[in-house]
Amino acid sequence: QVELQESGPGLVKASRTLSLTCTVSGDSISSGFYYWTWIRQPPGKGLEWIGYVYHGGTTNYNTSLKSRLTISADASNNQFSLYLSSVTEADTAVYFCARVATTIEWGRGILVTVSS
């Protein structure tokens, strides 16, 4: 059974870069079958797909975040990461990493607060 665990700072200053890492166990991110994905949820609101990294490093990003976003994979450590630059308070959310195919397998999520 796959497990995903988000890690990173819970507080980021406005205009800085938000960096999160997802550590995967129980599966290999190099397996080529799943999309290794980030999804976020602002407090009290709904779910927003951020983007994914796929086998070989192929990425796909939410168009509304594309100019500020990088998602990358580290196969040697079985991790993938999110980098979101120039953050504002609107980027405050719980960030989930996930394994996506027919269904979504979720990490527990990490709350990231952007402070001004």
Added chain:
Amino acid sequence: EVVLTQSPATLSLSPGERATLSCRASQNIKNYLAWYQQKPGQAPSLIIYDASNRATGIPARFSGSGSGTDFTLTISSLEPEDFAVYYCQQRSSWPLTFGGGTKVEIK
């Protein structure tokens, strides 16, 4: 992108009652629709995938139906642990999108 519209936003019901949740897609997504349940402070949890297939361990009181643009999640008789927020999600095309959620609350 596919827009998913859920209704109602809030459903106030008593334990033992039947809950009917709707999800409408802005275009034909065949049967590529899932339903997730989310409780406060937790990640969403899969209930139904591909419109009508119950996930492992999900009780039979949960059922899903629909195809194309109109989908329904039915909870035949609400148990106390079923009061939560429910999201639909499509995988027909990228970007993955989610409905705005239906909160099932105790009346």
